[in-house]
Amino acid sequence: MTTPTPDSLAAAHDLTGRVAVVTGAASGIGRASALRLAEAGATVVCADLDEAGAGETRDRIRHRGELADAVGVDVTDREAVDALVAGAVERHGRLDVMANIAGIIVTNPVVEISEAEFDRITAVNLKGPFFGCQAAARHMVGQGSGSIINMVSAAIDAPAPNLAGYGMTKAALAQLTRVLAREVGRDGVRVNAIAPGFVISEMTTRNFTDADGNVDPGLKAEVETRMSKGVALRRVGQPDDIAFAVVYLASDASSFMTGQIVRPNGGAAMPF
Template sequence: MRLQGKIAIITGAGQGIGAATALKFAREGAIVAACDLNNDAVTRVADACREAGGQASAFCIDMSDRARVDEMVATVREQYGRIDVLVNNAGITRDARLQKMTLEQFDAVIDVNLRAVFHATQAVADHMVAQRAGVILNASSVVGIYGNFGQTNYAAAKFGVIGFTKTWSRELGPKGVRVNAVAPGFIDTPILATMPEEVLAKMRAQVPLGRLGKPEEIANIYAFLASDEASYINGAVIEASGGMTL
């Protein structure tokens, strides 16, 4: 198992890519601290990790609340003695065209998709540097690279995450900490499940592979990047979009 004994904090673990990542990590031998704002959902995910033979604990937490983030990180360190991996996956959407977007919509997405990434990473950075080892994995998006209609806030946050990744890989790399990002395309998550079929058909038509991605496919990338197999990968942004941006 590639992640045997590694202590991994995974945010946004209640559903979709985060849930798939938590389960994948647990199956690969990691001890998972699953974090999500939805207590019932993240508890179910932690239970599923244990049922799969792994170890997991659930934290109901708003990742944009720095005090709660610090408390969670301290609890994980006290319980397990170290933190090996952080997956910054928590994210939301509040879509609207530029002229219609409210400050509340803009701020909500920036708080969760960008500010929370800063909070969590800053909270674990000193511990990883002291260990001279650690992996930080950030969820970006193809929207952060190419933009998307109606997603000013989301695009800004996801492009910012790429900036975080590039900067932190330079700052922390010499101290033994690798920082990388994954930029998924259209992934079959609960958010997309609410969309009309005609919209989904148009989305699939943009992808050369002819389908949406699966959360498990993104989880597989995170597991690889967290493992020693990726020990020379630092500062990378891996696009997983089925070729939609070709």
């Protein structure tokens, strides 16, 4: 299938009339991506286990005069993910972008990861986007177009102690991305992944909060300084650094890109 080449840079990034589902939309990279997709013109379905948080993202989008819905969903539940995609199509008539961003992190040495932790991180970080890919691909293949975006991690390129569970699931998701891209490319569907470096978000700031959930500014600054030392650009990432890549992969600006891993990591990892 041939995708027409946009006639301008603005047109290439314009998502007006497109419908995007974003999981993990209640906070962090997911929220930033939902906001930027809407800014680019897409109607965004904000999905998250934290339905209230997803609703807040929806409200921020609507406050700007843009279009969004919010749905509570457990991505580890296949039927719930199928219903999420079916609902988006039923309500909006199509599905153009599926951004599988929901994820969790477990920090333990390999020998200390419990079976429960293994099952949980595998369920959220691998089964969840797998179900999302399946549901989206089934519809997009019939539609003859679409972009699926999976969120992996720089951990697939730079193995880090205590991140075996996280890195393992993200590496598997990167391979799923490549295989699915091969399977559905002939049908006009693109599948890519983003591998961020360390990003300051709600998920990562949990590592420097007190018992009441308040961020310790001193510890946060210390962590940012330490993490920045291994980054060529000498800073950590922000959610928007990744959200802009999501918009690129969702848009016709990336119409000749599929099966690729985009690496906005500030130079923390530089694989060939």
